Amino acid sequence: MSITPVNAPFPMTRLRRLRRTAALRGLAAENTLSVNDLIWPIFVMEGQNDSYAIPSMPGVMRLTVDRAVLAAKEAHDLGIPAICIFPYTDDASRTEDCALAWSPDNLSNRATAAIKAAVPDIAIMTDVALDPYNANGHDGFVRDGTIVNDETVEALVKMTLAQAAAGADIIGPSDMMDGRIGAMRRALEADGFQDVAILSYSAKYASAFYGPFRDALGASGALVGDKKTYQMNPANSDEALRLVARDLSEGADMVMVKPGLPYLDICRRVKDQFGAPTYAYQVSGEYAMIMGAGANGWINEEQVMMESLMAFKRAGCDGILTYFAPRVAKLLGA
């Protein structure tokens, strides 16, 4: 006598067969997470042989340049292909004219040069935006309460060239000004940096998930108002495709969607439509949520970490910027 439900087709579609053992699940896996998928964002600060734990990002430290070099060495030994440098600035570094942004020996450029010299084989990504150097915490110049797009782009170009000269392999414009990719690409070509790549933060949303990062940079107190006139409206998705199309046509080599997990639909659309190298940024707030719930025993932190990163791969991402990078690399290598 059959126990097959009366109306089911025969033979029954038993998809569970390939989930029965770890070996079969491995064979049937559609996506894999590898250490090659990781870009590790690090925060650098002034000083010597020192670090500072960022309260809203448990496990993440601001590092002095010498310590950042050691961190880069460790990352390289773990097989992590790239790190991304963000500078922590104090009030004195933040001015109306943002002049420190394109200074050849600002903190970020010193860190880049030091890491390049000590760990030449790790790719170094840098951040292009005025916020660490701006008195009002915005990514662009502000006049009469309005972001001045084109003047900002000129400053971003100077910043880009200084970062390329310091040894950056990948320039990461996170500012969301219009026209910056074309201007940066033209300047890089003209100044002999034609091999420097641009990973554009093309679809960067005006998100509350950046909160802990702004603490990490010291920019929380500085920011006047919000970034909604230049970062994307979380309600939009078609607009992300237009931004990606524009940035690729202006000379971006790689594109990014940011934040990550709440925007996986955008990652998938971007990958399907353009087939370009597509990255997602698992941002500070996403990190903090996983760590916070983990610390409370509400979730299994390590499993959620790995599952969240696999989700990016499933959504079509070629790589992920994640604060979990060294921890994941150790797990994958173990």
Ligand code: PBG
């Ligand atoms: C600023 C910048 C931000 C992040 C990267 N670059 C914050 C912002 O736009 O205010 C966020 C990263 C994170 O939250 O982890 N140019």
